C-alpha cells in the first residue's frame with residue numbers, strides 16, 4: 618500500500634497519455650502527425666520548455682467533448698489512486714480550450730462528471746482550480762473568469778501557469794482581486810524559471826495562499842524566512858524540474874535544503890504524462906536521489922494535506938492526517 622498523500626500541483630491536460638490521445642483522436646476524427654503511440658511516446662522525450670509546450674498544445678486538439686474531459690480525468694484519478702493519492706486539487710487551462718472553440722461548460726462539465734463521483738469511484742476527494750495562461754493578456758484572463766461565473770460552485774480557486782519569464786504576477790493583479798471578491802482561493806506558479814521577486818509579487822499583489830514551484834526562493838534568504846514565518850506552502854515538482862532543466866539532475870534538487878530551512882514543502886507531479894512520473898514516482902525519485910528518510914517522506918505527505926484547501930472539510934483533513942500518521946512503511950518504504 619502506498620503512502621497516503623494529496624496532490625496539489627497537477628495539470629489535467631498534462632495527464633494525457635499517448636494511448637488515450639490516440640483513442641480520443643480516433644473518436645473525434647482528429648489526425649495526429651504521429652504514426653502510432655510509440656512514435657508519439659518518443660515525441661514526449663522533448664528537450665526544453667518550448668518543445669514541451671508545442672506538443673502539449675498540439676495534443677489538446679483531441680479534447681473536444683464532455684466525454685473526452687471525463688475520460689481524461691478518470692484516467693488520471695485511477696492512476697492517482699493507485700499511487701496513494703487520497704485528495705487531488707486539479708488545475709485546468711480553459712483558455713487553451715476556449716481558443717479552440719471548446720466552451721467552458723464542456724470543459725468544466727466534463728471534468729465534473731469524473732470529479733463529482735471521484736470519492737465513490739476512486740476513493741479520491743477533489744477540488745478544481747482554474748488556471749490562467751500568463752503569456753496571454755490580463756484582459757483574456759478577466760474574460761475567462763467571467764466565462765467561469767456560471768460554474769463557480771465547482772471551482773475552488775484560480776492559478777497562473779505557462780511561460781513565466783517576462784510575465785510577472787503584477788500583470789494579473791486585477792483578475793486576482795476580482796477572483797478574491799468571488800470567494801475563490803488563489804495560487805500561482807512563481808519562482809520556477811522566474812526570479813524570487815515573482816514569488817514576493819505573487820504574495821503581495823495577488824494574495825496567493827500557496828506558491829506553485831517556488832524553488833528559486835532559495836536565492837533570497839529574507840524571502841525564505843518570510844515563507845517559513847507565514848507558513849506558505851510550496852508545491853514542488855522534482856521530475857518536472859529535471860525535464861525542464863530547472864535543475865540539472867535530481868541529486869542537485871534543493872528539496873533537502875528547503876526542508877532543512879523549515880519551508881512547508883510538498884511533492885507533486887505537474888504534467889506526469891510528459892515528465893516521467895506520477896506523484897508516488899516523484900516521492901520515490903527524491904527518496905532515492907536525495908536520500909530522504911522515512912520520517913521526511915511522512916512529513917511531505919502530512920504537508921500535502923496541511924497545504925490543501927480542505928478548510929471546508931476539516932474532518933476529512935484530520936482523517937487523512939491520521940492515515941498518514943498510522944502508515945507503516947514496508948520494504949518499498951512508501
Ligand SMILES: [Zn+2]
Nearest residue numbers: 628778806887
Ligand atoms: Zn505546473
